[in-house]
Amino acid sequence: MSDFVSKVEDSVRPRHLGLGFVWAWIYCAFSTSALFAGRAGSSINADSSWFASAVAVVGCFFVFALAWRRVDMLRMRPAAFVGTVLMAAGTFFLGAFGLPAWVGTLCGVASGIGSGLLVLFWGDVYSRLETERVEIAVPAASGAMLACSFIFPYIQGLPGVCGVSSLPILSMVCLYLTWNDIDAGRFVERPSEGDPLRAEVRVGLCMSAARGSDASRRYGHGMRFSGMCARRDENPQAPQGKALAFLVRISVVLFAAYMAIGVASATGGATDAFQAAYGFDAATMLGSVYGVCLAFWFIFFSPRVNVPALLRWVAPLIIIGLAAIPFSGMAPEFVASATMSVADTVLQIIAFLSLVNLARAGVFSPAFAIGVGQGMIQLGVLVGNLAGKWSALSTTSSGYGLWETSLVVICVFSVAMALAPSDRNMGGIGLRYAGGLDDADSMGAGELPVSQGGSAASERALHAFEVEGNGLLTQEENLDGMVARIAAEGGLSARETEVLGYLARGRSQPYIRDALVLSKNTVASHVKHIYQKLNVHSRQELLDLFAN
Incomplete structure (x- = not known):
């Protein structure tokens, strides 16, 4: 336990936890009464402007995933400041003033686009930071959401509006400080991660390649070095078809999981029976705390930090939560809310880490990997909320709806689980480990071979590789x-x-x-x-x- 605490203290920098303020904003704006004191439901059912926000964030992820698929996002930093202004201003005006419907819709669109941009930029900076540091920072960032779950459900009026509106600003401050770390070369992945025994050889080859010298021609024209000369926007040697299929399959699973979470959120009220009786949201608090602990446990003790491996643990919780939805009373409501809070928290952390690792591997740009994955998550939430709202209305009018919706969502989620990629699908697309190709067979003929201590092709390539007259290899x-x-x-x-x-x-x-x-x-x-x-x-x- 002491080793774990010391590792966390050594790895975590508060400025790297800014993503948590975006997550906290989502929770406070969509699941508490901090913005709307008269909230009668949750998520998009609370106010018509939040339907516009939910649609806008989905569109933002998909549009920028395509528009920035070949863009270095460090050059697009002004967009993050614009997103912060949109998010903070849209939130403040929605909560502080009684606006006409069309103005409220515009504010919802602004806040949705702003939140999507901040998430994309956090995905980009995490793909540049050290893997070990990011695997601590992302689950630790959820601590901001936990803190808000203890505070914001009980704050209303102008203080609540100002508090929620300040969250994107805090996230932007952390993002700016993290950019400074990257610019200064602090906490970033180092070229020597590949093999420091040949670091001098690599540096020399990188310089030669940049000058177009004989060394460049000898070892391949236009060659790219994995994590050596510069950060890769993409890895042209990796099989793009397999990588895209993996991303699509994992996105489908995330869509189904978050559709289930969205249904549970929409069918519940802003205040469940337990909260009404005892005065605090115990289900969300306990579920979120347990979810963070489960994420840390999974990261530290599981051989595979990816969504398919995690779903073996989380899928039963989602099924139990869905099965509890049609029942009324304190116990079923507590079970549904707590299990979905656990699933939401741990999936949110591990899904983001998985998408960051996909971007870090160089198969896709961070904007594309994060945009597609997070876009499918938000689309699942939107569809789930609409389905939950429809089923709740049908139950009120005809006595049917919740049972049928719960059963359909369970079936959809089960089918999606059958499509989930396995560990076998991860080889050969840059995901065998965070930050590089999986073996020598994935490298181009002109790349510097790196031994993995077990690949026959890599061993042969290493023995065949020579550098004239320097004796370093x-x-x-x-x-x-x-x-x-x-x-x-x-x-x-x-x-x-x-x-x-x-x-x-x-x-x-x-x-x-x-x-x-x-x-x-x-x-x-x-x-x-x-x-x-x-x-x-x-x-x-x-x-x-x-x-x-």
Whole structure:
């Protein structure tokens, strides 16, 4: 537990948690009475302007996913400031003034577009930061939403309106500070993540390629280096068809899951029976806390941090929540609200991490990966809210509706689960580990080969690779011999020796845990024991052992 706390303290920077303020805005604006004191329902049922906002955010994600699919979003920073102004101003005017319907619709559209832009920019910056740091920052960011769940349900009037309107501004401040980190080269993925033993070779080749020298012609015209010369907007060697199929399948699953969550949200009121009786929203609070804890547990102890793996745990909760919807009373309402809160919170975190990893792999640009995935999530919420609203009205008028809707949504979700991609679908599209290609077979002929310690094609390519007259590149068997000797001297176990081999090749912990199918916590424990037994205190000190 102390190791976990120390890792969180070392990894988390408050400025990297700004995405949480966008999530908090969604919760406060759509699920509390902070903006509309007379709220009679939730989400788009509360006010007609929020239907416009829900439609606008869906359109924003899909439009910018296509428009910015080949754009470096760091060059588009003014759009983030525009989005913040739209989001904050639209929220304030909606809550503070009694506006005509058409003006309220425009404010809803503005807030929807603004929230979509901020989410896209946060996805972009997370794809640039260190993987280990992002895997802590994203679930920690949900702490902002948790804090708001304890505060905003009980704030109404102008203080509530001002509080909700300030959330996008706080997110923009954090985004600006994170941009400064990226510009200064702090907390970003380093080129040496691939293999520092050959870092000097790579730097020389990158410089030669930029100048168009003989080295560039020798090793391939127009070659791209994975994480070496510059950040890739896309990876032309990766099979785009497989990658697109993976994105479509995962988006369909997210759509179905959030349609179920949207139905549950729309069929419930702003205040459930438990909250009316005891004065606080216990279901949402407990569900959100448990969801964050489950996300942290999944990240640290699961070998696969992706949506398909997570759904094996979350799918039963969604089914239970849907089954509880048709029943009335305190217990069924509490079960439906709590289970959906758990599913919403943990899916929100893991889905965003999965989309960021897809962007980090270089298969798609961040705008495209995040835009398509988040667009399908918001479309699912919109469709679910409409279906829930219709079923609630049908129940009132004819006595039917909730049962039928619940059954249909369960069937749709079950079919979507059958279409969910498996781990086998992730190989060969840049998702075998966060931040690179999966093996040498995925590289172009002109790329610098990088050994994974297990791919025959990679091994052959490494032995065939030569750099004239510099003596920097050692033979793979020499490195293996050094690993075996150092491991024996330090008394490492067989698994620790295996991990040491990856570390000696400059592999990151996310790479190692994917290659060996181990959890984040298990790999971290092995690395800690290796450092202790070899009496080193940093990655550089460990690499120095192999430079002697």
